[in-house]
Amino acid sequence: MKKARSIKKPGINIDMTPLVDVIMLLLTFFMLTATFKAADSEAIEVSLPKSVNTDSTRLPESDIMTLTLTKTGDVFLDVDNYNVRKEVFGNEFAIGLYHPDSTTQSEYLQTGKIGNKEFKREVIPMNRAQFEKYINDLRLNLINRTDGKQDFRIVVKGDKDTDFGVVEDLMKSLKETKNTRFALVTDLKSATLE
Amino acid sequence: MAGGGFDSAESSGSDRGKKKYHKGKKLGVRIDMTPMVDVIMLLLTFFMLTTTLATPQVMQINLPKGEEKDRVKVDMGNVLFIRVSSQGNIYFSLGKSDGSEMLPERIPFENLRRTLESYFAANPNLLMLLKFDRKMKYNQMVDILDEINRAKIERKYSFLPMEEADIQIVTAAGG
Numbered sequence: 001m002k003k004a005r006s007i008k009k010p011g012i013n014i015d016m017t018p019l020v021d022v023i024m025l026l027l028t029f030f031m032l033t034a035t036f037k038a039a040d041s042e043a044i045e046v047s048l049p050k051s052v053n054t055d056s057t058r059l060p061e062s063d064i065m066t067l068t069l070t071k072t073g074d075v076f077l078d079v080d081n082y083n084v085r086k087e088v089f090g091n092e093f094a095i096g097l098y099h100p101d102s103t104t105q106s107e108y109l110q111t112g113k114i115g116n117k118e119f120k121r122e123v124i125p126m127n128r129a130q131f132e133k134y135i136n137d138l139r140l141n142l143i144n145r146t147d148g149k150q151d152f153r154i155v156v157k158g159d160k161d162t163d164f165g166v167v168e169d170l171m172k173s174l175k176e177t178k179n180t181r182f183a184l185v186t187d188l189k190s191a192t193l194e
Numbered sequence: 195m196a197g198g199g200f201d202s203a204e205s206s207g208s209d210r211g212k213k214k215y216h217k218g219k220k221l222g223v224r225i226d227m228t229p230m231v232d233v234i235m236l237l238l239t240f241f242m243l244t245t246t247l248a249t250p251q252v253m254q255i256n257l258p259k260g261e262e263k264d265r266v267k268v269d270m271g272n273v274l275f276i277r278v279s280s281q282g283n284i285y286f287s288l289g290k291s292d293g294s295e296m297l298p299e300r301i302p303f304e305n306l307r308r309t310l311e312s313y314f315a316a317n318p319n320l321l322m323l324l325k326f327d328r329k330m331k332y333n334q335m336v337d338i339l340d341e342i343n344r345a346k347i348e349r350k351y352s353f354l355p356m357e358e359a360d361i362q363i364v365t366a367a368g369g
Binding site (some may be wrong): 017023033059176 | 238239242327330335
C-alpha cells in the first residue's frame, strides 16, 4: 500500500521556501550595504601598503582629494566632485599629473600608459608650482561652491613600491599649500597575535 | 483526527492522514518558485560582485604647520633620530644636550616597537625626528609609522630631509 503510493508521485518536490528566505535576506543585506565602486572606475590601480592602524579611521565617503602615487613616481591629482573638476581643470574627466622627481621621467608622458594600462581620462601635466596652485584652486572652488560648508579631505593613495622621495616631495608641496592634515590610505593587515 | 476511515494503526501517523485528505480535495495553490529564485540569485550575484565592502582604512598624518611663530627650540637631549638607509635598515640615535648625538644603533624592524617603548619609558619627552632616505620604499614608511602608532607612546614625530651628513652617519654604521 505504502509503496504503491510513493511510486505514483513522479519527481522529488523540494520546498524552496527556506532557500528563498535566506537568499532574500542576503539580497537585502547586500542591497543596503552596497557602496558602489567609484563612479568613474577609471581609477588608477595601486597596491596599497598594509597597516594595523590602531585608530581605525575609515576613508570618508565624499569630498575627497585623492593623490595617487604610482610606483614609477607619478602623482595623480584628482577630486571626486566633477563640477569642481569641470571648473578648475576645464574638463570634468581630467586628472592632474605631477612628476616630482626630476631625475626620472614620467611613465605616463613617455608611454601614455599607467602601469601598462591604457588610461582614458584627459591628463594635465603640471610642474610643482602649477600642482600647488591646482590644489589650492580645487579646494577654494569647493569651499566657495558650498559657502564654506564643505572642504576636500586630502587622501594619499600610494603604491607600496613608490620611492619615499616622491612622498617627501609631495609632503613638501602639501606643507607649502598649508595642507598639513592628510591621510594615507592603507589596507588592513590582520594583526599578529602577541 | 479529521482524516478518518482508516484503522487505528494507520491513522496514528497523522501526516499521512492529512496528505491523503489534501490530495483528495486539492486544496491550496502551488506556486513554482524557480523563476523567482533565478532572478533573486541573479540580483544577489550582481550586488555581491559590485559591492566594495571593506572601505580602505586611512592613517592620519599631521605635519607641523611650519610657521615662524610655531617654531620651538628643542633640547637636543630630547631628540631621537630615526634614520632609515636606502637599504631599509633602521638606525636609532639619541641626541645629547650639547648638540652632538650618540652613535647610531641598528634596530631590527621586529624590535622597533619594543625599543621605542623602552626609549620613551626612559624619557617621555622624546621627539622623534624621522630621516628617511629618498630611495626607501613607501611601504616601509607606512610600516614604521604604523609601529609608532601602535607603540604605547606619545606620538611626536616630524619628518626631516635626509642630508649628506645623515647619509654618512648611516653608511658609517653599516648602510
